[in-house]
Amino acid sequence: xxxxxxxxxxxxxxxxxxxxxxxxxxxxxxxxxxxxxxxxxxxxxxxxxxxxxxxxxxxxxxxxxxxxxxxxxxxxxxxxxxxxxxxxxxxxxxxxxxxxxxxxxxxxxxxxxxxxxxxxxxxxxxxxxxxxxxxxxxxxxxxxxxxxxxxxxxxxxxxxxxxxxxxxxxxxxxxxxxxxxxxxxxxxxxxxxxxxxxxxxxxxxxxxxxxxxxxxxxxxxxxxxxxxxxxxxxxxxxxxxxxxxx
Amino acid sequence: xxxxxxxxxxxxxxxxxxxxxxxxxxxxxxxxxxxxxxxxxxxxxxxxxxxxxxxxxxxxxxxxxxxxxxxxxxxxxxxxxxxxxxxxxxxxxxxxxxxxxxxxxxxxxxxxxxxxxxxxxxxxxxxxxxxxxxxxxxxxxxxxxxxxxxxxxxxxxxxxxxxxxxxxxxxxxxxxxxxxxxxxxxxxxxxxxxxxxxxxxxxxxxxxxxxxxxxxxxxxxxxxxxxxxxxxxx
Amino acid sequence: xxxxxxxxxxxxxxxxxxxxxxxxxxxxxxxxxxxxxxxxxxxxxxxxxxxxxxxxxxxxxxxxxxxxxxxxxxxxxxxxxxxxxxxxxxxxxxxxxxxxxxxxxxxxxxxxxxxxxxxxxxxxxxxxxxxxxxxxxxxxxxxxxxxxxxxxxxxxxxxxxxxxxxxxxxxxxxxxxxxxxxxxxxxxxxxxxxxxxxxxxxxxxxxxxxxxxxxxxxxxxxxxxxxxxxxxxxxxxxxxxxxxxxxxxxxxxxxxxxxxxxxxxxxxxxxxxxxxxxxxxxxxxxxxxxxxxxxxxxxxxxxxxxxxxxxxxxxxxxxxxxxxxxxxxxxxxxxxxxxxxxxxxxxxxxxxxxxxxxxxxxxxxxxxxxxxxxxxxxxxxxxxxxxxxxxxxxxxxxxxxxxxxxxxxxxx
Ligand SMILES: Nc1ncnc2c1ncn2[C@@H]1O[C@H](COP(=O)(O)OP(=O)(O)OP(=O)(O)O)[C@@H](O)[C@H]1O
Ligand SMILES: [Mg+2]
Numbered sequence: 001x002x003x004x005x006x007x008x009x010x011x012x013x014x015x016x017x018x019x020x021x022x023x024x025x026x027x028x029x030x031x032x033x034x035x036x037x038x039x040x041x042x043x044x045x046x047x048x049x050x051x052x053x054x055x056x057x058x059x060x061x062x063x064x065x066x067x068x069x070x071x072x073x074x075x076x077x078x079x080x081x082x083x084x085x086x087x088x089x090x091x092x093x094x095x096x097x098x099x100x101x102x103x104x105x106x107x108x109x110x111x112x113x114x115x116x117x118x119x120x121x122x123x124x125x126x127x128x129x130x131x132x133x134x135x136x137x138x139x140x141x142x143x144x145x146x147x148x149x150x151x152x153x154x155x156x157x158x159x160x161x162x163x164x165x166x167x168x169x170x171x172x173x174x175x176x177x178x179x180x181x182x183x184x185x186x187x188x189x190x191x192x193x194x195x196x197x198x199x200x201x202x203x204x205x206x207x208x209x210x211x212x213x214x215x216x217x218x219x220x221x222x223x224x225x226x227x228x229x230x231x232x233x234x235x236x237x238x239x240x241x242x243x244x245x246x
Numbered sequence: 247x248x249x250x251x252x253x254x255x256x257x258x259x260x261x262x263x264x265x266x267x268x269x270x271x272x273x274x275x276x277x278x279x280x281x282x283x284x285x286x287x288x289x290x291x292x293x294x295x296x297x298x299x300x301x302x303x304x305x306x307x308x309x310x311x312x313x314x315x316x317x318x319x320x321x322x323x324x325x326x327x328x329x330x331x332x333x334x335x336x337x338x339x340x341x342x343x344x345x346x347x348x349x350x351x352x353x354x355x356x357x358x359x360x361x362x363x364x365x366x367x368x369x370x371x372x373x374x375x376x377x378x379x380x381x382x383x384x385x386x387x388x389x390x391x392x393x394x395x396x397x398x399x400x401x402x403x404x405x406x407x408x409x410x411x412x413x414x415x416x417x418x419x420x421x422x423x424x425x426x427x428x429x430x431x432x433x434x435x436x437x438x439x440x441x442x443x444x445x446x447x448x449x450x451x452x453x454x455x456x457x458x459x460x461x462x463x464x465x466x467x468x469x470x471x472x473x474x475x476x477x478x479x480x
Numbered sequence: 481x482x483x484x485x486x487x488x489x490x491x492x493x494x495x496x497x498x499x500x501x502x503x504x505x506x507x508x509x510x511x512x513x514x515x516x517x518x519x520x521x522x523x524x525x526x527x528x529x530x531x532x533x534x535x536x537x538x539x540x541x542x543x544x545x546x547x548x549x550x551x552x553x554x555x556x557x558x559x560x561x562x563x564x565x566x567x568x569x570x571x572x573x574x575x576x577x578x579x580x581x582x583x584x585x586x587x588x589x590x591x592x593x594x595x596x597x598x599x600x601x602x603x604x605x606x607x608x609x610x611x612x613x614x615x616x617x618x619x620x621x622x623x624x625x626x627x628x629x630x631x632x633x634x635x636x637x638x639x640x641x642x643x644x645x646x647x648x649x650x651x652x653x654x655x656x657x658x659x660x661x662x663x664x665x666x667x668x669x670x671x672x673x674x675x676x677x678x679x680x681x682x683x684x685x686x687x688x689x690x691x692x693x694x695x696x697x698x699x700x701x702x703x704x705x706x707x708x709x710x711x712x713x714x715x716x717x718x719x720x721x722x723x724x725x726x727x728x729x730x731x732x733x734x735x736x737x738x739x740x741x742x743x744x745x746x747x748x749x750x751x752x753x754x755x756x757x758x759x760x761x762x763x764x765x766x767x768x769x770x771x772x773x774x775x776x777x778x779x780x781x782x783x784x785x786x787x788x789x790x791x792x793x794x795x796x797x798x799x800x801x802x803x804x805x806x807x808x809x810x811x812x813x814x815x816x817x818x819x820x821x822x823x824x825x826x827x828x829x830x831x832x833x834x835x836x837x838x839x840x841x842x843x844x845x846x847x848x849x850x851x852x853x854x855x856x857x858x859x860x861x862x863x864x865x866x867x868x869x870x871x872x873x874x875x876x877x878x879x880x881x882x883x884x885x886x887x888x889x890x891x892x
Contacts, residue, residue: 054553055655080656095584095649100661102647104586110593114582117655302886304784323790330788336891337786339777344561357483359787402787444797 026139029150030132033169033177041066041235045076050118052220059116060227070240071125075116086115087245088125096245103242117193119212119222123163131169134160143173164190176207191192191213201229248341249410249442249445250299255308257294258352265346268294276444281436283453286462292446293414295462299444300333300412310438313409330358334403334411334441339419341399342387348369348394349374349383352401359406373405374398375432376439378454392465393424397431404435410442417449484793488800490749492808498610502769504807506865509758510544510813514756514862518851519829524747525852528707530671531740536711536733537576537607539719546639546698547736552653552691559697561645564703565722571714572701577602579684581691583650583658590638594678596648598687607703610668610681617642617666623685627665631676635667640696642667652692662688673845759864761873762809766802770876774798781880783886791881798880802873806866814862821858822853 044063049054060077074085081217093106095236106113111123131137135154143149150171156162165185170178180193191214195207211223255283257269268291276282283369284292297303298310301317302325310317311333315323329335332354342351353361353370361369387395396416403411416432417425429452435441445452453459454474461469492499532538541562543554556562559577566575579598584591605611610629611619620627628646630638640646646665652658662682670676688694702717712732719730736740774781781794822870828850 050655052655054551054653057655084659085658097647097649097657097659099659100647102661103588104584104591104647104649105588106584107586107591108594110584110591113593114651117651117658217680226852282845297886297889300786302889326788326790327786335783335786339782341783343487343784344485345487345494350486353785355787356481359795388549 009245022139022142026137026152027132029171029175030135030137030152030154030169031130032175034132041233042232043228043230043233044226045226047227048116048118048225049225051159051222053217057117064235064239066235066237066240070237072245073125081116084116085245086125086209086241087240093122093125094242094245098246101246103128103245119220131167134162135167135185140168146217149173149178163237171223174205176205191215197225202231203227205230248275249278249280249313250274250444251308251309251311252295252299255295255298256306257298257311259292267465269298270466271368272462272465274460274467274470276410276442278442279436279440280458281443281456282383282458282460283435283444283456284449284460284462285447285453287386287470288448291465292462294465295442296412296414296446299410300335301329320462330355332408332409334408334418336396336403336411336413338415339395340479341391341402342466343393344387347384347386348390348398348401351387351398352386355402355406369405370401373401374436378399379440382467391424393420395427396428400428400432400435402438404441408441410444412444412467413446413448416445417452425449425451461462485800485804488797488804490795491708491773491801492500492804495574498769498772499805499808502765503812504804505765506806506809506869507761507813507816508809509762510861510865511516511820513755513758513816514813514853514858515851517751517861518821518853518857519824520751520754520830521854521857522824522850522852523884524744525707526846526849528744531732531737532703532707536736538704538713539702539731540733541700541702541719541728542698542730544727545643548578549728550591550698555693555696555698556700556728557580559700560695562722562726562728563697566700569715569718569722571584571705571711571718572702572714573705574603574607574884576600576701577684578604578699578701579687579691579693580698581650581687581693582704582782583648583690585646585648585680586638586683587640587644587646591609591779592634592637592678594648594680595675596650596687596690597675597679597681598684598691599681600684603701604681607701610670610671612663613668613670614670617664619666620681620683621665623683625683626662627682628659629661629681630664630665630666631679632667633673633677633807634662637677637843639665648690652690656692658690658692660686662871664684665840668810696796698834717778725764755861755864758861759868762865766869766872767875768807768863769805769868770798770802770873771879773801774876774880776882777880778888781883782885785883785885786889794881795802795877796884798877799873802877804868806869809869810862813865814858817858817861821851821853825853826850840891 031193037236040046042065046061047065048059048061059075062073063071063073065071069090071088072085075081075083085096086206087094087096095104095106097104105124112121114120114127115122131154135156137152137154139150139152141149141151152169154167154169155223156164164182165187166183168181168183172178176198178197179195182190182192184190191212194211194213195209196211197208198205198209200206206229208226209223211221213221252272252274255269255272256267259266259268272295284295286292294303298305303321307310315328343354346354348368348371352373353366356366356369371383374380377400379394379397380403382390382394387398390398417428420428432443433455434454436443445456447453457474458470458472462465541556543556545551545555552781563575563577566572581596581598583594583596586592599620605619615632618627620629630640642664646662646664648660648662649657649659668681670679688696702719703713704711710723714731716730723730750767787795828848830848
């Protein structure tokens, strides 16, 4: 009896060893996914295309980011909205409205509201949670020999500031993201973020297009396309102040 | 034809398993204009006989014809109509309606008869005058003495000019002076106005003044005789 | 008959104490039903006014999809023409059209998410007397003035006063970021917590500009001539006529809010329960009084029957006694109830809990409820108590008529 048990343990050993190896690997992978299109600092020019049941419009905007804590987005086009800017510092969000020359702080109760008429919420902008830190993961699929893809299911840790019930990320063998699917507490798909058009920008390969599709509004989506992306630019911290917003 | 004709009248009351034979075959004829009394010991059937003649009670057997009508053939409401139209009643006491004045009590039957207000008021006043109560028309019964109350009862009984007045112990609750006065009154109503009276009584004063005494014992007529002036007249 | 009536009258006064006691109880019942009925009426009127005025109107016209999704685009087609047609309808007392939108409203320091009510200032005021509910400032003026009237609680949260400036930001119908500067012209306490807490009124044209929905309307609200079902039916039909075959649904407030409609149905039921309780109690009092009096008078009924009164005459006499008693009671009750009503109308009843108004659904009632006296409110308890006492008399009356004459006579 004893021999049977010890031989079973012996059989299990290599499996455990390989799983431990993978943990560090997966966390690095998730970290990379978290930071896709993000560097220490970046300046980006983007086009945001929004399609809803009642309208379809394209906005051009420029974004300055310093780490994950500070972001400034300013609308360039269309003319009607030009100059409108959003400033994020830590969890705070302000909008600047040039027409009335006023800055407005988004109250915490309105964080779930739409950002600039898109399918992104204000919350998405201040999103503090990181796949690599706030979730426990299980690997459902892994690439082998450069073929296939990663499919990793993530469940938020109990006290993590996350509204989702589950998130599933799909990542290419070369570690670029394919798709992130967000589920609610009941396991229903809420929205899907798809990444496309992988290209080298400022020396890095990134998906140039992110398309967010809400599950409950068929035909609607918001597509964000990088026109220019500049990593490692030296952005003064004064850029991310209310004075600079105006 | 007699005003009241009674043949072989029997009345039994059933009290549980007992049968009380209140009347055991009574034959009686009473002419209009009579002034007659039923006498006899307590429980001999006087009130029963009077009530049956008045249509207030129904015989077990036998026939009763009053004022030409056989009571056996009449419905309760027809008997009520007959009481209202043809009979007068005077009871021993508490004859009057307490909330009505003397004149209103006297005219009550006339009201029920549907006599027009002016006429009935006049007749009620007249009747009150006849019983000697002129001036007391607006008194309530509780403002009148026992004798006066009985007079109002008599006025009420005679105002509609009935064929007969049935009076059950009308003097029993009165002192002897008052009793005498009331008897005088009824005697003169009989003599002068021709009102027919049939009494049930123990009162010797009244028995002394009637024309005819019918003595009941145990529900049958023991003796039926003419008395006083009536004897002489015959 | 007049003799019977005289007898009935005097019989009632024969036992003054007993009759007085019964009549007083009946009069109190009349007064209570009058007072409580009018008070309840006042309360439900207030509720109804709040409900109809602040929220629903009697009839609502909306785009078929608007009630479900409340999407900006689901507006009533040719609303202007519909409103004009409705204003010509005799069965329509008031019409107002409204445009809604949610927005961020605030200053540099404070911002709140609010519901913007774009209204026609004159029509809206006629509909819900909103200018009387202002706690500061004035009601909205001309279009283009960019005036805004805030719910009092919202004004407090935003820390603004009349004259203060507020920025509104919203996602307009074309997807753009609508934003505009407004001047607070008034602060209002509507009695609807949701409006007071997060509602702001502005000219419909101003909101139309902000939302890029010029001349558009989300809701047309119609107020009928009164709160009756008949008036509702008339208004409903008129509205359907005015809307014609345009793509819009016409709903009565009962369809819009069936649970509240049920509350009002319950009002009727509770009124009936209240009435019949008191009618019943007073009826029992009458039965008791008359039965006692009839049994005391057995001998008297015997004599009356003996001298020719028919059983129907006995019934008539006893019922007449109830009529006399009821007449006195009801007259006294009317006077008493009138005084009670007067007090309840003038002074009212304070239902406040620690100075707070009480809530009804998501509306807050004025804590002091004043009675509302309607003719029905007066004649119903009078007729009810009177009718019930006469009805209640039938039992003792029949008992009296059934008294056996000779048995009664034997009782000396
Ligand atoms: N309703 C009744 N039920 C039973 N018995 C009755 C009834 N009425 C009369 N009786 C009986 O019938 C008999 C005759 O009674 P009634 O009243 O006629 O006598 P009365 O001669 O009038 O007596 P009194 O002089 O005491 O008045 C009595 O024995 C009486 O008890
Ligand atoms: Mg007797």
